[in-house]
Amino acid sequence: MTGRLMWLVAVILTLRPGGAPGGATIEGTWNFVPAMSTEIATWKGRLPEIVIAASGSRVSVIQNWLERGRVAYSDTSLFAPGGAPVGTVIRSVEWPDNWFMGVLSSPGSERTVSGSWQAPGNDLRVITVQPVVTSQGKTTVTTTREYVLGGDGNSLTLTEHRSSRPTPVVLVFERKEAKR
């Protein structure tokens, strides 16, 4: 599954229009900057990586969790900005948003994803409605993720608002290419 998605991303990246120098977009691969982010309840040193790609009317946001550089868990959201929510069947029991809370995903249930450009090419809002399982049973969590491109085009700020959480989670990333 992960391989197919990676292939899809590779195709999308190949087909996307090239940006002019200074005209960077949110698309690309983004590496996590822990020092500038909310502390994430990480597991075995897993760190997130985000891959964003746009192709035609569709956008894909892939969040990989890397363990020693290897993708240990991958979560893909594929939607048409401004379009209807897209439903997908949950396959994994893992709920990566916080490894140390007693919350599981609910395999076999449907998750919906929708999104919209807040600033075309730069700022993106993604809303996920996901059934989860806790000690008291099944419930639903709605997560709004705001991806905002930094002024230099090389930083990305992800602000997560979960319907269940009193405070947002702010994660900062830098463009993978920027490190080279």
Next chain:
Amino acid sequence: MFRSSLVCLSATLLSAALIPVALAAPPAHHLSPQLAPAAPQAAPGIEGRWELVREKSTDIDLFETLAVDIRFDGPGLTLIRTWGAGRSFRDSLALPLGGAVAHVPVTSRVFPSNVFMGLMMPVGTVRDVRAWRPDANTLRLEESFQIRGSQGESPETQTGLFTLSGDGSTLTYEASRSTRTSGPPVKYLLKRAGSAEGFVIRLEDNWEVAGKLNVQAFMISLQGIVNRSGPRVYLLYPENWPFTYVQSVYDFYRDKRNYSFRELRSVEEAIATLRKYVKGYVVWDRNVRSSLTVAFTVAGLEDAVVVSEDMIPLMERAGLKPVEDFRGKFTGWNDTKIYTWAYEKYWARCSREYIIWLGGDSGPVMKPAVADWGIFKKCFFSDLSCRVTDTSEYALSKKLLSEMKPMSLVMGWHSYAKDLEREFVRLTSSFGHRVIGLHTLPNLSFSAQIPASPGFKFTNNHHLKPGEVPVPGKKVYVTCIQTDGMGLGAWLKPGRGEIPYAWEAETNYTWMAPAMAEYFYSMATPNDFMIGCLSGPGYLYPKAVPPKLLKQLIAISREQMKELDLNVFETMDYSEGATVEGNSDLPKEIVDMYFDGMPEAIGFVNGYAPSYTFAVNNGRPFMSYDYYLSPERPEADAVADLQELARINPHRPYFELLHIRESSDVKRVKGILDKLGPEFEVVPLDVFLAMAGKDPTFKERYLVRPQKESR
């Protein structure tokens, strides 16, 4: 669970009070190797030689110390009080018992208890002394004499009361004088001569193979050998040692159990002092780290200290001869070959009830504190991998474990460089063995021989009367359990006692280190609540244990819990992987084994990180952790996590069970809990479980295995 990133307990034995403890055959209900207290024996009487415990006695100015010798001869008493050691004054009295007056000539002017006061005994005068023995444990003395001060002689009356302690280990000597009517009472505490005497050695914080590991390894091997003859050598590990109690327990033995320690300050002094216990030395090869692991096996079998090449001349000067020399022996060998060689040569003579996994820190560092116990028990040592894909080491690990008696104790820890904790415990569990960690576990050969104080009763801090079931409100109830046992972590750190907190007790301490258990119990505040762990009498994964053995292991835990007054038990199972990417849940048949096997338990807790097995049996809940507080989690984020869990679990009461990594002290945890808001209430674990059992708002959930298709 001890996590790999962590750095996550013979002969006749003498107690501190000289109460004999015998290495007995295991009680039938334990079905495992045990050090069991011998049947109670009559306490020895007041007769004998007694030595002062200075720390607990009135100061004796010039002479500093006091020895008392009491002997009865028919109707007569001989009482000898010797003040001082090198420079001393001996007062020997032969007296009739029953109060008849004995006239004792004064032959010395020394007034021994207070030489620095201007008082003297007038030589040539007579002391009138009378003695009684009101009962077998008491001796009373009354003396009338003249005392001379600067203004001349005056009459003086002195009373001495000698009282034997209930266990016969100490003697209290209370002295009162007619002329001394103010100040604290003059009281001397004495212990039996020659009892509770040991040696202490401070270890440097240098564990490098190429550094001073050779010195530390030598001291640890010496400790294991010498302590076979009794609890004699205690090692003081550095302040940063993972088991944080080393100094505190030392203080406990000294201050509460009246131990006297003489410090040995060097290898030279140690071997010179303790030479008589040692039969030889084994040389390990600094160039082959595993040679030291094998050398520890040899040390136990041959009563040989382990030394590096540069220490040989010192051993020769002490008159010791080599029993093995591994210099160059294993060069170019891998661990499978080394340990196979050791197996073929030594295994037949090694214990089949205890085995040492001397893993943990790897590469250039080794921290082999548990080796004293391995030597003490003549164990086989290795650090073999338990990872299936390490085929040759895994095969040898299996071979060793398969040849141990069922339910043996695997002491030490897995190698951080070779495998994971879960791979190690899964394999040991598959033979029904139980792990007691870590490789850094200190001084067990000493502590194993110190029984709890006579009459000491292990009493847990229960917050409910038997049968009491509090009624929960529409609130969020929070309770905290520290990970990884009492010896690691927050016990001695700030905040303990300020909030209700539960601690994972090592139940094997009932027989393995009873005084250690007393140490913890006697320090506990009303907020400190002990629970049994971990899945059995020792660390094991129940899904991996053969069911027949699991039932027996649970029965052993049940007995140990009774001894320690525990009524909550904790399970954990990573045999199918950790919480996140594996499955730490338990199937109903295993949960029911605990319910059935521990009928006195009021509840069970499960997991390390969050887990998802929940059940209730006749008002007794089996609950998994809903939250793991990592030490790195900032307080504000942890507060949000706990509030989020309360929001995502909307029913009230909500029971939020927290597992706190041991590296978080209680003060930090309190800081988090104080910010949760009015809906939250922190309660003791037993109260928490009783309420959860009464009103279980969690959903019953077990590990359900896919049904196999029938063909």
